[in-house]
Amino acid sequence: MRVVLLGTAAGGGFPPWNCACALCTATRDGRLPSRTRECAAVTGNGRDWWLLNASPDLRAQLTATPALRPGRGPRDTPLRGVLLTDAEPDHVTGLAELRGAAGLKVYAAPPVRDVLAPARAALDRYAPWEWPDSLAEGGFVLAGGLVVTAHPVGVKIPAYVPAQAPQPAGPWMTAYRVEDLASGGVLVYAPCVAAWSPALENLCAQADCVLLDGTFFAADAMGTAVRSGSGQAAVGQLPVTGPDGSVAAPARRPGARRIHTRLDHTNPLLDPASPARERAAEEGVEVLLDGAELLL
Numbered sequence: 347m348r349v350v351l352l353g354t355a356a357g358g359g360f361p362p363w364n365c366a367c368a369l370c371t372a373t374r375d376g377r378l379p380s381r382t383r384e385c386a387a388v389t390g391n392g393r394d395w396w397l398l399n400a401s402p403d404l405r406a407q408l409t410a411t412p413a414l415r416p417g418r419g420p421r422d423t424p425l426r427g428v429l430l431t432d433a434e435p436d437h438v439t440g441l442a443e444l445r446g447a448a449g450l451k452v453y454a455a456p457p458v459r460d461v462l463a464p465a466r467a468a469l470d471r472y473a474p475w476e477w478p479d480s481l482a483e484g485g486f487v488l489a490g491g492l493v494v495t496a497h498p499v500g501v502k503i504p505a506y507v508p509a510q511a512p513q514p515a516g517p518w519m520t521a522y523r524v525e526d527l528a529s530g531g532v533l534v535y536a537p538c539v540a541a542w543s544p545a546l547e548n549l550c551a552q553a554d555c556v557l558l559d560g561t562f563f564a565a566d567a568m569g570t571a572v573r574s575g576s577g578q579a580a581v582g583q584l585p586v587t588g589p590d591g592s593v594a595a596p597a598r599r600p601g602a603r604r605i606h607t608r609l610d611h612t613n614p615l616l617d618p619a620s621p622a623r624e625r626a627a628e629e630g631v632e633v634l635l636d637g638a639e640l641l642l
Contacts, residue, residue, distance in 0.1 A: 350638070351635075480494075501540065559608055
């Protein structure tokens with residue numbers, strides 16, 4: 347199984363257009379590398395590729411990745427579809443870049459499919475797609491020899507969904523377990539996690555590699571980086587540090603790679619020279635750049 351990290355930043359990318367903090371300034375000055383918004387691609391055979399989320403930066407990400415470029419025919423593409431972890435704008439708006447591509451499958455949990463109903467109808471007018479339930483019992487098999495199961499990891503509803511509107515029942519946030527039938531390699535993809543749980547611990551313990559939510563370095567960063575329309579600090583996001591953070595969580599099989607993705611522009615892990623990055627490395631946690639490739 348090959349996995350390409352197309353993007354590794356949280357909402358707004360790194361740097362976002364409207365921030366002049368020390369980290370963002372260092373990026374504009376060329377002292378830190380910029381990052382596009384979180385998205386990945388996976389294949390079991392090198393021919394059939396599946397996107398894990400669809401970021402607003404998708405066009406640039408696809409263009410920068412040779413394995414995902416079109417050919418041999420003028421409209422041939424190796425993309426077979428998308429696996430959505432949630433309905434956040436930074437994970438779904440890239441679907442518009444794929445409009446007109448025939449025969450794609452977009453897997454998502456029922457609440458995500460429901461809230462995307464208007465977008466689904468619009469995209470299907472360009473070329474009909476399939477929109478299967480990612481939480482269907484028994485999981486599903488992808489072209490290329492990959493077996494996938496989706497696992498609930500949170501109920502955070504996107505801010506654009508009106509509070510007074512009827513809310514679809516079920517989990518809004520899911521993680522994916524992707525297994526390569528040929529190699530036996532297992533990837534767990536969990537870029538949005540509400541809280542550590544025994545179920546998530548068990549899921550990660552079975553993996554060879556875990557791509558895990560690294561949005562906020564500490565819980566108090568959530569209150570300053572993101573706020574809801576009511577002014578309240580955003581909730582439903584697992585921090586990296588702290589007693590219940592993703593670094594402290596004891597859920598890893600020895601030898602499994604742990605890689606943080608979806609880094610917010612406030613996160614000191616973005617700086618390779620920071621004490622935070624040194625601490626993460628000591629804990630066996632990696633922070634990779636856009637374009638990094640993994641083999642499982």
